[in-house]
Amino acid sequence: MSSATLPRIGVTIGHVAQKLKTGGIEPSRRARLEVLRRIVTRCVREERVELKWNRAVEARPYLERLIQLGVERGPLDEYTAEMMEWWLPERDLIVKMHEVIVPRFAEIQSPYTSLYRLPPKRLQQFIQNKREFWKRYDIGILEIDKNPFPPVLSENSAKNEESPNLLNLLLTDALKNNLEK
Amino acid sequence: MLRRSLGSLRSFSSKCKSEPQTASKSSNTIRKEANLVGHIAAFPEIYPDFLQSPVWNRRNALKEELERRDMLERRMNIDIPEFYVGSIVAVTSSDSNLGAKEHRFVGICIRREKEGLHHQFTLRNTIEGIGVEIMYDLYNPTIKKIETLKLEKRLDSDLSYLIDALPEYSTFDFHMEPLAHPAGTPIPINETKVKLKPAPWTRRWEIFGCAGIEDSWSGATPWFKRKLQKTKVNDYEKYDLVAAYREGSTLEHEVAVQKQIQKFENERHAAGLTRRRILRSAAAAK
Amino acid sequence: MGIHRRTRLNVVDNSALGKEADTTGKLAYCINVYKQGRRAKHLPHAELGDKILVAIRGQMRKAYVVGANTHVHYRKHGVPVTDNNMIVLLDEEGNPLGNRITAPIPTKLLANRGNVQFSKVLALANKYI
Numbered sequence: 001m002s003s004a005t006l007p008r009i010g011v012t013i014g015h016v017a018q019k020l021k022t023g024g025i026e027p028s029r030r031a032r033l034e035v036l037r038r039i040v041t042r043c044v045r046e047e048r049v050e051l052k053w054n055r056a057v058e059a060r061p062y063l064e065r066l067i068q069l070g071v072e073r074g075p076l077d078e079y080t081a082e083m084m085e086w087w088l089p090e091r092d093l094i095v096k097m098h099e100v101i102v103p104r105f106a107e108i109q110s111p112y113t114s115l116y117r118l119p120p121k122r123l124q125q126f127i128q129n130k131r132e133f134w135k136r137y138d139i140g141i142l143e144i145d146k147n148p149f150p151p152v153l154s155e156n157s158a159k160n161e162e163s164p165n166l167l168n169l170l171l172t173d174a175l176k177n178n179l180e181k
Numbered sequence: 182m183l184r185r186s187l188g189s190l191r192s193f194s195s196k197c198k199s200e201p202q203t204a205s206k207s208s209n210t211i212r213k214e215a216n217l218v219g220h221i222a223a224f225p226e227i228y229p230d231f232l233q234s235p236v237w238n239r240r241n242a243l244k245e246e247l248e249r250r251d252m253l254e255r256r257m258n259i260d261i262p263e264f265y266v267g268s269i270v271a272v273t274s275s276d277s278n279l280g281a282k283e284h285r286f287v288g289i290c291i292r293r294e295k296e297g298l299h300h301q302f303t304l305r306n307t308i309e310g311i312g313v314e315i316m317y318d319l320y321n322p323t324i325k326k327i328e329t330l331k332l333e334k335r336l337d338s339d340l341s342y343l344i345d346a347l348p349e350y351s352t353f354d355f356h357m358e359p360l361a362h363p364a365g366t367p368i369p370i371n372e373t374k375v376k377l378k379p380a381p382w383t384r385r386w387e388i389f390g391c392a393g394i395e396d397s398w399s400g401a402t403p404w405f406k407r408k409l410q411k412t413k414v415n416d417y418e419k420y421d422l423v424a425a426y427r428e429g430s431t432l433e434h435e436v437a438v439q440k441q442i443q444k445f446e447n448e449r450h451a452a453g454l455t456r457r458r459i460l461r462s463a464a465a466a467k
Numbered sequence: 468m469g470i471h472r473r474t475r476l477n478v479v480d481n482s483a484l485g486k487e488a489d490t491t492g493k494l495a496y497c498i499n500v501y502k503q504g505r506r507a508k509h510l511p512h513a514e515l516g517d518k519i520l521v522a523i524r525g526q527m528r529k530a531y532v533v534g535a536n537t538h539v540h541y542r543k544h545g546v547p548v549t550d551n552n553m554i555v556l557l558d559e560e561g562n563p564l565g566n567r568i569t570a571p572i573p574t575k576l577l578a579n580r581g582n583v584q585f586s587k588v589l590a591l592a593n594k595y596i
Contacts, residue, residue, distance in 0.1 A: 004222040007211045007432040011202070013423060015237050030417050065422040072212075086420045107208050114203040145204035153201070274545055278577035279595070284545075286596070301544075308571050311534070312550035313596055316542045323545070344550060 006065075006072055010110035013061045020055060036062055037087055039142075044093050044101070047147040053117065053138035060113055060142060062087070067112045067144070070102035104146045116141040116152050215436050218443070221462045224435045227263050229293055230300035230319060231438050235428040248297040249438070253445045255320050256459045261327055263463050266290050267335030267371055269353055270304055272317055273326040283325065286315055287355045291340040305343055307352040312344065332362040332463060333369045336392035345382040346375040346394075367464045380405075388412065468538045469512030470519065472497055476552040478523070479533055480565030480591065485556055488523050495523040495530065495554060515546065516576050516585070521554065529561070530554040531588055533572055547573045547596045555588050563588050571596045 022031040039059040043049045049056075066087055073080045075098045084094045105112050118139040125133045141152055163169070225232055230252065233240045255261075264270050269289050276284035288304030291314070295301055300319040305312065317324065343351045350373070362368075374395035377386065380402045386394055387401040388409070398406075418424070442460045449455055470476065475494040478485030488495055499520035502511040513519050513532050521530045534553035542548055549570075556564040561584045571594040579585045 004215075004220070005225060005430050005432045005435055007209075009423075009426060010205060013426070015427075017424065029415075029421075033417060033421060061423045061426070065426060083420065083422065087422075109205060109207060109209040109211065111202070111204050114201065116201045276545075276574050278574045284574055286547075303542075308596060309569075309594070311553075311570055313547050313571075314549075315547045315596075316544060318544045321544050 004072075006068055007110065009061050009064045009068065011061050011064050011113075014057075018054060018058050020058060037089070040066065040087050041090060041093060043142055043144065044088060044097060045090070048141060048143035048149055048152075050118070050139060050141050053140040056115055056140035056142045060111075060115055063113055063142070063144070064110055066097070067101060067105060068110055070097055071105050101144060112145050114141075114143050114145060114152070116143075211432055211436065215432060218436055218439055220432075220436055220439060221460075221465060223462060223464065224439065225430050226265065227462055228438075230296060230298075231435075231442075232296050232430045233434060234296050237427045245297065249441065251298055252320060253442065253459065255322075257445075257449055257455055257457055259324070259326070260457065261319065262329045263461070264290055264302075264327075264329045264332065265334045265368065266293060266338050266340055268329055268333055269331040269357065270302075271326075271328045271330055271357075272304065272315075272324060273328075274317070274321075274324045285355075287330065287353055287357060288313075288315070289340065289343070289351065289353060291343055305340075305351050306355075307348045310348065312348065312351055314344075328359060329362075330357050330359045332360075333371045335371050335373070339391075340393065341384070342375065342377070342386050342389075342391055342394055345377050345384075345386065347378060350375045362463050364463060365465070388414070468541050469514045470497055470517075470532055470535060470552055471500065471512050472510055474552060476521065476530075476532075476554045478530075478556055479553040479568055479570040480555045480563060481567045481569060482556055482565035484523060484526070484528070484564060493524070495521040495528075495556075498522050498527065501529075515573060516579055519554070521556070523556070528564070529557045531557065531585065533568070533576070533588075534570065546575055555591075557584070557588075563591055566591060568592045570594075 017032070019027060020032050020035050021027070022035055025031050025034075035055065036059050039049070039051060039055060040063050043059070043063055051059075066083065069077075069080045069083060075081065075084075084097060088094050088097065118141060121137045121139055122134050123137070125135050127133070143149075143152065162172075221227065231249065233245060267289065269287065271285060271287040273283055273285045275282055286304060286306070288306035291303050291305045293300065293302045298318075298320050301316055302319060303314050303316045305314045307313070373393070375393055376395050377397060377400050380400055385401075385405060387397040387405065389397075391397070439460065446459055449457075474497045476497060478488055478495055485495075497513070497519050500510050500513045501518040501520070502513060504511045513535075514537070515532055515535050517532050519530055519532060521528050531554065532552070533555050534547075534549035534551065536550060536552055537546075537548050553570055555568060558564050568588075568591045572589075572592045574595045576585075577589060577595075580589065
């Protein structure tokens with residue numbers, strides 16, 4: 001466990017850091033990091049988290065990097081300890097990270113997390129002059145792999161998704177045959 | 182509807198982009214690859230010119246490949262030794278203005294910047310009481326010889342503060358004998374803490390937090406001390422893991438570059454023209 | 468970026484005027500730069516080897532820049548950069564005021580041997596960086 005360079009983060013990362021809406025506080029780079037820190041902490045504690053899509057997309061590489069630090073460098077590395085201390089302000093989570101989560105991925109490469117999309121939530125905001133104003137929130141699920149919960153996409157869900165349309169059945173069969181060749 | 186039915190073919194086909202991004206179950210091959218290649222852990226420090234640009238959008242695979250080929254050719258023609266910021270280096274370059282056509286300068290390396298063919302390093306020395314810095318392009322063809330007279334590191338990776346330090350810290354003998362570094366021993370870290378000249382300085386050293394300066398805060402003027410209350414101090418930036426990832430290097434890239442260097446070396450050695458070795462580490466055992 | 472109006476410079480030859488300026492602390496002060504190219508209401512900047520007009524102890528003198536503190540972004544390969552800006556004073560006819568130059572001079576200046584005025588300055592130099 002030397003201080004060698006870390007491998008790639010196997011997750012799509014935007015070339016620009018997104019600005020996140022920061023609740024009551026003045027938006028700034030520090031506020032953005034605080035939002036992400038809270039998401040990461042919640043995800044390490046609960047291992048599967050439902051949140052706004054853009055925040056899930058932003059937080060995923062941070063979570064990946066944190067797990068990767070634990071896997072590649074180990075708990076005794078100075079840099080890893082500093083990052084864990086800041087990103088997981090609750091002490092028991094650092095222990096959980098090193099003893100429960102990191103050993104799952106000892107021989108596995110990044111990505112260690114999954115990101116699923118849920119149907120968007122539409123919430124009514126207010127009514128003005130008999131006209132209703134709604135806001136739409138895209139929702140996503142961020143989960144750490146090999147968690148004890150049942151999988152998000154179960155094996156049965158694939159069968160239920162099969163379309164009864166004749167054209168689709170023929171096309172899927174043709175594709176299957178081509179791939180098998 | 183077709184998209185949903187494709188879900189049943191998940192086991193056959195590769196990931197469609199409309200599929201959710203799930204965790205990978207495949208084994209970690211990069212560490213094994215790195216061990217096979219004999220990856221040098223200190224690669225980013227020994228060969229900072231072979232890394233990628235710290236600006237994410239300027240990383241261009243074609244440009245890097247073309248530059249790397251030229252860099253390896255140059256390294257086969259001339260011996261570019263290992264040196265760090267804080268090592269004492271002597272550079273002999275050709276100068277048409279002088280009688281002997283050669284110009285030699287000895288100094289401490291204060292910074293190394295830029296990636297690829299543009300990699301630059303600056304040497305600093307004090308000549309007759311006047312501090313002189315010369316910036317050299319590492320791959321400039323007019324450089325005839327680069328020698329490391331003393332291989333060592335300092336507490337910082339950027340010694341720009343030597344401008345505002347007392348002249349004794351930047352003075353090095355032009356006719357210094359090269360000190361050989363025994364192979365296999367780790368690079369010594371020179372832990373000198375430099376004393377600065379009385380303020381005002383060229384930059385606000387009291388904010389930078391350089392480990393190599395002895396007590397910059399008490400040397401700062403009261404005006405700057407009062408200004409600190411309004412200065413935006415960005416200590417939290419070091420916790421931004423993804424920003425560091427965008428600027429930094431990956432193990433995959435380093436291993437690929439190291440493989441390329443080894444292949445190039447083997448080809449040239451097999452052709453029988455030189456026995457010069459490019460890939461070496463003074464700290465690693467022979 | 469370079470030497471412009473208001474820049475203070477150290478005199479590096481052994482003329483009496485230069486020594487007085489350096490010892491009293493009222494350094495030579497650049498007023499004009501003799502160089503081509505002007506932006507509206509802007510003087511060009513002087514670099515190594517350029518001629519400038521300098522105010523020193525109440526007089527105006529022409530001088531050659533012999534050492535410049537160039538900013539990091541504008542440095543060129545192999546060109547030495549000194550911590551102070553250094554000049555050599557010239558008299559009314561254009562001959563150097565002193566008869567020796569104390570500081571070492573960059574070898575890049577030797578390329579200006581063709582220039583009659585400058586070659587007189589180079590003849591006084593005995594140490595090259």
